Amino acid sequence: MRKIGVFVCWCGSNIAATVDVKQVVEEAKKMPGVAYAADYQYMCSEIGQNMMKEVIDKHNLDRVVVAACSPRMHENTFRRAAEEAGINPYLVEIANIREQCSWVHKDKEAGTEKAIALTRAAVAKVTLNSELVPGEIDVVKKALIIGGGIAGIQSALDIADAGYKVDIVEKTPSIGGKMAQLDKTFPTLDCSACILTPKMVDAAKHPNITLHTYSEVEKISGYVGNFNVQIKKKARYVDMDKCTGCRICTEKCPSKKAKSEFEEGLKNRGAVYIPFAQAVPNVPVIDTDECIKLKTGKCGLCEKLCPSNAIKFDDKDEIITEEYGAIVVASGYDIIDLNKFGEYQYDHPDVITSLEFERITNAAGPTNGKFLRPSDGEKPKKVVFIQCVGSRDKTERGKSYCSKICCMYTAKHSMLIKEKYPDIEAYVFYIDVRTPGKNFDEFQRRAVEKYGVQYIKGMVGKIFPEGKKLMVHGVDTMSGETLVIDADMVVLAAATKAKSDAIDLKRKLNISTDINNFFTEAHPKLRPVETASAGIYLAGACQGPKDIPETVAQSSAAAAKVIGLLNKSKLVNNPCVSAVDESLCSGCLACTEMCPYDAISYKNIEIDDHGKKIKKVVADVNEALCHGCGGCTVTCRPGAIDLKGFTNKQILAEVDAICH
């Protein structure tokens, strides 16, 4: 006979107010196998846990049921306490009588009855639990960073400085991300490139960091400590070892029709190009869609001119396979498609996005830093900024969340204009001004108080182009007046959104995203940089809108988690894995087809059949790969495979107990 101890928690009044805990204890005492039952105010407190340990010892208990809050909350707490009292931690079960009972049922009688049923189910299950011992797995001492923006760079540098190898996989030809495109950064007005470029160089030069630019993560398998990743290195058509970065090819390339991605389409680039002056690595790529030689076989000028013979037209995409212990996702963000906002006339050349603005004010940008209208190159006299374009917008075309950074960069943009050209009038239409960062409010007020930027609380209804002007029709909700401003340029603070390929990446990584396709952290408050998948961490705006300081902070936090993980010599794995009963297994291998982790293979065994030796094929589970979903158990027709911790018998016992 089992000697089960049942501990019913009050959770203060959280449980005790709507569940008669005394009655639960009395009923528990009658359940088969229960040798001891008691209630306590706070089981999870140190006193509660100590009491549990003492009772286990005194009454020689061999199994424990705690009727308390969700196992997702304190299962580990109670397992640890039981272990300290000498019981295998997997001989503990939780009956969730708080989240599933006291908090959702007002009627005390019904709640108590249900609490008893849930406790009965836990007792029934624990009776059948067996001791489980987690296996140990090795950790590959190397991290993968997906995304080479400031988030990825910061994480990589921190991990590399701690002495571990790091690979950065970046889709575009250079690291640097969106931050590299910015002109100045708020609230200090540091030059973005000046603070970012040294970090990019550090990352490239660091002996522990390997950059895979113009590369994509193709496939990921494995598990924490042992991820197996295929990386596609796209053909660059330029030999990275031979190229000296002299740029003769990029200057002489006759194809100049492609829009520069880095310049937000405000400038053209060649078919062979380096995305921007400080690009890392400083090696061009050839755009297959634009290159005359690759399309028609003619041209090949760059190949002829290259002094170091670095151009190789026969280059091919290459897939490399690497092993990693941990992964940081730092894939960044996009901005929304403004073509759905017809009223703002984004198709007009003088209506630009904030990122385009960054390029126009940048000294290295398409206008060499002169603030000029894209349509005719003239200096504008009136500029209107519109905030929350698509942010805090619950309609189909917009995003219901606040994009967080636009209030600040709009203040920055208006200030940058007024600084250089005090005679330009700057207007900002806003819904609310939100500036809750360090020194942020002071910064925004400076735009108003020192530079005289006119802030108008209200939205713009429509913009009508009239001759060279853009007539901005809006409302000042403070005075109730309708306004018409004859602007020369309009800057739209477009909402940020998750990267368009976030869903694709989520599937590869097996992590989750929220309704806006931003990656979801394991816990919004307490585990903000981890995902629900062990060994995969998040950094930067791929998790939600973030400014640079927040991104850097989260990136370092993710790095700290990775360092903590890589520091371990062994990891223990989940012992709730499946196991094959070889005497029942028919060798059909249907389970191998079902398993999402390829955790099941087969082996040949020899069995003794009435003195005759016969060979037989049976399924074979790799415990390190098995995640414990239990799908194989249902697929198996003879019922030969079962999931430890959630066995068929255990679950059936729960069903019986609940339907008692």
Added chain:
Amino acid sequence: MSLDTNTNVVNKNEEFKPLIVAFCCNWCSYAGADLAGTSRLKYPANIKIIRVPCSCRVNINFVLRAFQNGADGVVIAGCHPGDCHYSTGNYHTRRRFSLITNLTEYIGVEKERFKVDWISAAEGNKFATVMNDILEDVYKLGPNKKLRDARWKI
């Protein structure tokens, strides 16, 4: 609750206290039930949850056993397709759904007594709604007599 809006079954069955067994996957639906709890959303106490790692862990046997033991309704709840913590587990659940429905109907249990639904960890509200909905269906049908009476009496 508006259980008797278009039927009087509830009133006729004053004594009828349905029992619903809900198999919830640990990562989404069980967490959704937790969220319903932390958000203090009320739903009837007739719903009793059994935690499974993934909705694909639920064997047809478990469902049949619940009906056999007198459950009036059974729900399997998992993560939304595409969001499975085990990447594809719930696709298998979805595939098994029609099989289980056919089987329960074949043995004389109305198909409305069995449901598969997707409830994410963020959908405390949906958890309560799904549970209320099946309960409402079960109230309309009355007690699951067929299999209950078929139990072997000793």
